[in-house]
Amino acid sequence: MKVFVCIKQVPGVSEVKIDPKTNTLVREGIPSIINPHDKHAVELGISIKEEYGGEVIALSMGPPQAEKALREVLSMGVDKAYLLTDRAFAGADTLATSHTLALAIKKLLKETNVKRKYIVICGTQATDGDTAQVGPELAEELNIPQITYVLKFRLEEDDKVIVERAFRTEEVVEIETRLPVLVSVVKEINVPRMPGVQGIVNAYQNKEVIYLNADDIGADKSKIGLNGSMTEVWKIFIPEKKVDHVVLTGTIEEMAQELCNNLHDDKVI
Numbered sequence: 262m263k264v265f266v267c268i269k270q271v272p273g274v275s276e277v278k279i280d281p282k283t284n285t286l287v288r289e290g291i292p293s294i295i296n297p298h299d300k301h302a303v304e305l306g307i308s309i310k311e312e313y314g315g316e317v318i319a320l321s322m323g324p325p326q327a328e329k330a331l332r333e334v335l336s337m338g339v340d341k342a343y344l345l346t347d348r349a350f351a352g353a354d355t356l357a358t359s360h361t362l363a364l365a366i367k368k369l370l371k372e373t374n375v376k377r378k379y380i381v382i383c384g385t386q387a388t389d390g391d392t393a394q395v396g397p398e399l400a401e402e403l404n405i406p407q408i409t410y411v412l413k414f415r416l417e418e419d420d421k422v423i424v425e426r427a428f429r430t431e432e433v434v435e436i437e438t439r440l441p442v443l444v445s446v447v448k449e450i451n452v453p454r455m456p457g458v459q460g461i462v463n464a465y466q467n468k469e470v471i472y473l474n475a476d477d478i479g480a481d482k483s484k485i486g487l488n489g490s491m492t493e494v495w496k497i498f499i500p501e502k503k504v505d506h507v508v509l510t511g512t513i514e515e516m517a518q519e520l521c522n523n524l525h526d527d528k529v530i
């Protein structure tokens with residue numbers, strides 16, 4: 262079984278810089294981390310391999326510095342890592358991002374002649390774009406079923422997938438489908454393992470990060486990057502904090518009373 266895990270490198274700082282020309286985030290030279298949800302996606306991928314066998318393949322679309330994120334997941338136990346990097350991918354919105362990831366996955370499936378025995382795992386959302394759109398869009402691009410907000414995962418009869426999915430606040434629903442499938446995970450699904458020294462040495466000395474550009478994945482330049490993006494970011498700005506927040510304390514009654522007083526003073530009620 263092929264287990265594909267999509268990871269995004271995101272700014273590790275809240276103070277982000279915006280490129281005034283393209284209105285996209287400046288990523289070069291900014292301290293970056295692996296998108297927190299994606300570490301849980303990687304952990305699920307590795308545990309699936311440990312329990313059911315298979316190969317875990319991590320993919321990331323980003324600037325060359327995203328190699329660092331892929332080395333980190335290789336040290337956690339991922340088998341192979343692909344960095345989709347090319348100026349032509351820059352400025353991609355979620356549609357162009359998921360199209361690019363889909364082309365890479367289709368290429369790898371074709372090369373290994375895998376038709377149905379695979380799974381794609383994404384995080385629910387990224388801390389920067391925060392749209393939660395890439396997972397579902399990638400499933401559409403691959404024309405496979407998708408299950409989002411996954412809390413628990415198991416495989417039966419070789420290709421039957423049974424998951425528990427967070428539904429509204431308290432409820433959980435159980436969903437069943439067959440491979441291939443795309444799942445996006447929530448943080449509550451597991452606790453990502455910390456790579457050991459051997460894992461880190463292995464990741465840098467014995468494992469490779471394979472670079473793929475637009476030509477390598479057979480991309481039509483009009484469908485990737487800024488060209489392939491349907492959404493245009495007109496303005497990104499850090500909202501200015503207008504008012505101070507008030508923390509209410511005391512019993513429910515006392516807090517309710519204080520809230521009403523404040524709303525009354527502010528002429529809201």
Ligand SMILES: Cc1cc2nc3c(=O)[nH]c(=O)nc-3n(C[C@H](O)[C@H](O)[C@H](O)COP(=O)(O)OP(=O)(O)OC[C@H]3O[C@@H](n4cnc5c(N)ncnc54)[C@H](O)[C@@H]3O)c2cc1C
Nearest residue numbers: 267269322353354355383384386387390391392393394395
């Ligand atoms: C502030 C801001 C606002 C934006 N608003 C929009 C918008 O409204 N609409 C829009 O189309 N684009 C928007 N973008 C661009 C968008 O961030 C990028 O398209 C991005 O590549 C994917 O979207 P996301 O960050 O929302 O990821 P999400 O959809 O939230 O990510 C979900 C999962 O998809 C996978 N994934 C996402 N990106 C990658 C990647 N590059 N490589 C590998 N796996 C990945 C990860 O598993 C991740 O957990 C915005 C970007 C910024 C910085």
